[in-house]
Amino acid sequence: MIRNLMWAFSLQCKPPKRHLPVPCCLQSTQPVAAARLPYRVKLSAGKRYAWCACGHSKKQPFCDGTHVSKAPTIQPLRFTADKDKAVMLCACKQTKGAPYCDGSHLKVIFQDLVKSIKGVFK
């Protein structure tokens, strides 16, 4: 019994690890929508960008490296702007023309609407 108590005490007294790995059940293999509408962004000619493809970044619409722990199978899309211009970058992460918005967010909004209506009539 004393051995069990010592073992339990040793478990409690271990300092927490600084960077706990995210359990694989919490990692996503599919992108999540960061928002339902696209981001309007001004791009600078010749500058390199990394568009967040997983949806977990806190610096939307750009990558902050969160995919490494939250969605390791999804990589950001790197691109270089060819000229100074304002563009609409996808936030729903369902676009077929990444990183630009192609209107797919309308489908996401519609699906959310259908889900909420089904919830009302349950």
Ligand code: FES
């Ligand atoms: S925000 Fe994703 S397609 Fe428009």
